[in-house]
Structures are given as structure tokens and as C-alpha cells.
Amino acid sequence: MSTRKHTALPKAQILVEALPWLTRHHGKTVVVKFGGNAMINEELKAAFAQDVVFLRHAGLKPVVVHGGGPQINAQLDRQGLVSEFKAGLRVTTPEAMDVVRMVLAGQVQRELVGLLNQHGPLAVGLTGEDAHTITATKHQPRIEGELVDIGRVGQITDIDTGAIEALLENGRIPVVSSIARSADDDHVYNVNADTAAAALAAALNAETLMVLTDVEGLYEDWPHSDEVISRLTATELEKLLPDLASGMVPKMEGCLHAVRNGVTTARVIDGRVQHSILLEIFTDEGIGTMVVPDQEELT
């Protein structure tokens, strides 16, 4: 075989391997959550944008929900504001809420929209405030049985998918910041981005929820081992939830909510691996952790 053919054939094989996945996912909605901890360098962010645009051109309907925890921390620090987490959520004073909104909607979302739009007029940014996309009431978690006030943190009560669906219909890629309109007053709420992504995936009847983070997936015995659980059912995950450490809690609760509400698979994958989205969607060797509904939920 000539050298040219020799090097070309594996490339064709990769494309052929993608064929059943292209068929399976065609026209399906995929909600991709891009965590602040996975946005570690420019190459990764550019590769993320390429992957999302690839999904769109391959006939899927990607919706991006982004985080920005580390970016919010940095800005709070610069402004001399202290930041504290309780029950895995940021204690959000009114001053901190202004910073959260500015960083998520004004910086992180704008940057992702810009990267995606290097490939064409595709991405449109919005927050949960726009067109009543995400509505929330005050969230008061319980810590050791006691209700705790963590400020302007919202618990999602309603999702209106109208604006996102109109954008998808129009061939656009919605990029959503996890800020909610308030059902209680005329201010806004800070919502964990994993929780927002899961709620949107369920409301949109998405086929897949994909959560990109800074670990390979859900570790079986974290932090003692790095053995990744590759697949688990909703019931198996439900049993693990009480023992999970923060960080993974909103992700895995979100995955459970998604698969219990019509999403076919919810995955946690390593956002530090370039093109992890393409590897997960279009190749036979999925990476990371996949959560599937229980058998009876499929019937």
C-alpha cells in the first residue's frame, strides 16, 4: 500500500466509526455543561468551541450551560469580598450576587459566545433571567437538620424553554448563564450551574446531559482511589449520593434528576482532555461516567 493510502485509511475508519452515532444522535438535543474548573487554558476552551460547533454541524442541537466558580472567586478576591461555601453552594450576599452576575453573564458567557462565533453566526448568550428561562425561589439548605440562610441562592421552580427552543429552531447555539429570575421579588438568584444544566436538560427533553469537569468522572472511592465508575443506573447512583463529597454532589444530583425526567444518558466527563465531547458522542470508547435510567423507567 502507498504511504498516502496507509495514512488516509485510519482517518476514514474514524469517520466510519462515527456513522452509527451520527445516525443515533441526529436532531437530538444535547445539553453540555462547561465547568469553570475545566476552562483551564485557551487551547481547551478553543477545542470545546470546536466540538460544540461540530455537534451543531453534525445535526445535533447543542445547548451550552456554563459555570465559572473559580472566575467568580478571583473577582470576589480582587474586590476584597470574602467567599464561603455551605452545602456545596456559594453563600451569596447582595454584593456577591452583583459579582456573580457580572462574571458569569459579562465575562465567561461573552468569552464562550465569542469562541463559538469564530466558526460562524451561531452562538447567542442568555441568562436564566431572559424570557423567564429559569425561575427560582430562595433556597435554604439544611445542614445537620438546621435550615441555613445562604443569601441569594435560588432553588429552581420553573423552566420556560421557549427562548432556547426558538434559538435551536433557528440553528443557533444557546449559551446559558446560571442566574435565575426571582419568583419572590424583583432581584435575581445565583444557581449552581450543574443544577441549572440538569433542569434545562430535563425540561428540553434532551437526549444527553454532558457535564465537563476537572476529573475523569465519578471516582468510586474518592479521594483514596482514582478508579472511575464507568456506568451506573439511577437507583445505583441514588444509593451513592449520601456518601459523595461536595463538588460531585450537584453534578450527580443533576444527573439523577435528568435521567429520572426523560434524559436518556447523563455523563460526567473530563473537560481537561481536548475534544472530550467528540470522543464521548462519536466514538465507541466513551470516557468518564455514564448514568442511565433504570430499566423500568425506559418502558
Ligand SMILES: Nc1ncnc2c1ncn2[C@@H]1O[C@H](COP(=O)(O)OP(=O)(O)O)[C@@H](O)[C@H]1O
Ligand atoms: N467521588 C468523586 N469523584 C470525583 N471527584 C470528586 C468526587 N467527590 C468530590 N470530588 C471533587 O469534585 C470536583 C469537581 O467539582 P467542581 O470543583 O465543582 O468542578 P466544576 O467547576 O467543574 O463544577 C473534583 O475536582 C473533586 O475534587
Ligand SMILES: CC(=O)N[C@@H](CCC(=O)OP(=O)(O)O)C(=O)O
Ligand atoms: C449557588 C452557587 O454556588 N453558584 C455557583 C455558580 C457558578 C458555578 O456553578 O460554577 P462551576 O460550575 O464552575 O462550579 C457559584 O457561585 O460559584
